Amino acid sequence: MRFTSEQRLDDGVLEREFTLGEIPGTLWTPGPAPAPLVLMAHNNGLPKAEPRLVARARYTAARGYAVATIDAVGCGDRPRSAAGEQARADLRRAMQAGEQVDEILESFIGPLVENAVPEWQATLDALLELPEIGGPVGYSGGWTALGIRLAVVEPRIAAAGFFAGGYVPRAQREEARQVAIPLLFLLQWDDEGNPRQRALDLFDAFGSEEKTLHANPGGHTGTPWFELEDGCRFLDRHLK
């Protein structure tokens, strides 16, 4: 893991860009003492520099967490492939048109999830060697399918917050029953891109003894600010 740049934010949080082999990432740390770690991902080909993710990460770090994110293959600072760009465009168009997206979920997103898991695990290995990171690990992100897969295969993850999980490949819908860690599942009630009933079915499927659904009115990007605070309080209960 190589740090390539850093800046100190107003509230004392240190924000650093890093690379781990081919993987570009960002790490936010609240201070030199070992802090619990939150892996933060988001979906849909968005870059790690996307402002909503950065705002969530900075807020969470200021609440006493180390927060890390990486760009997925074909996103952000990583090279594009023509096939990947085409698949993303097809998926976006189909979702906006309200068409069936299951086929493209299986053919494109499914393998992306599979391939992202070892990258997040390698990142986790490297992060846990830093002296400013310690203690339990949480997951918080819009990429619900990745979160489900990590929650199943990665015993170091102790709690997870998921967002708007309407569209998830079949493999993750099925392994949702194997998820046993505490969950906070955020749903935007009128999310144009994530069918409500599929999200409710997914919440129903999780095997976790503690799982809480928070639903609010509005579209995909309309999550109220207080859910950010609620999300941190959920992490506080399980990681601190």
Added chain:
Amino acid sequence: MRFTSEQRLDDGVLEREFTLGEIPGTLWTPGPAPAPLVLMAHNNGLPKAEPRLVARARYTAARGYAVATIDAVGCGDRPRSAAGEQARADLRRAMQAGEQVDEILESFIGPLVENAVPEWQATLDALLELPEIGGPVGYSGGWTALGIRLAVVEPRIAAAGFFAGGYVPRAQREEARQVAIPLLFLLQWDDEGNPRQRALDLFDAFGSEEKTLHANPGGHTGTPWFELEDGCRFLDRHLK
């Protein structure tokens, strides 16, 4: 309003029994300075002395709220009628047997809601004259139908927390669209007595711009402790 007994709790909260005409009630106040008021009700013929309600009231008072509850007609310290007892027994048996309860909801609960509203309003009038109560008013309770009716007809109520609102008479299902105040709607996902889909439909119907659903696994009495804290934080956002 006449106070008939009082006790000072360990955390400084003053707990007083009162009567207002025929209505017996309990008031919890955190101290002598004017505190925002929470009206707390619950359903199903339970008395105001029911331990879960008392625990919620004491917790909420210790968080800086005046909290008041009254016994509904035929409940707690009020005289019983043979017809009322029979109707309650019929409703309980039908719910436990999973039978249709709409008819008894309309014939028995509907009028109970109608008649309870002026009693709660009279109580509210009397409480707001006390020097230790001031500021906005909230509603928090398991009696969702009453809360809907009060939210529609009583402009002094600024925010409401509802619990497990599967069974609500038609009149309140219809006037849910007129509710415009911020809501926190608690649902037990596996509540044997409150059909999940009816509760989700009710949440969908509310006209409020800010409405949040919190759902947790388990039966009617299995609400996790952290929802009590979340409920107070919801009140803090709107009443403080």
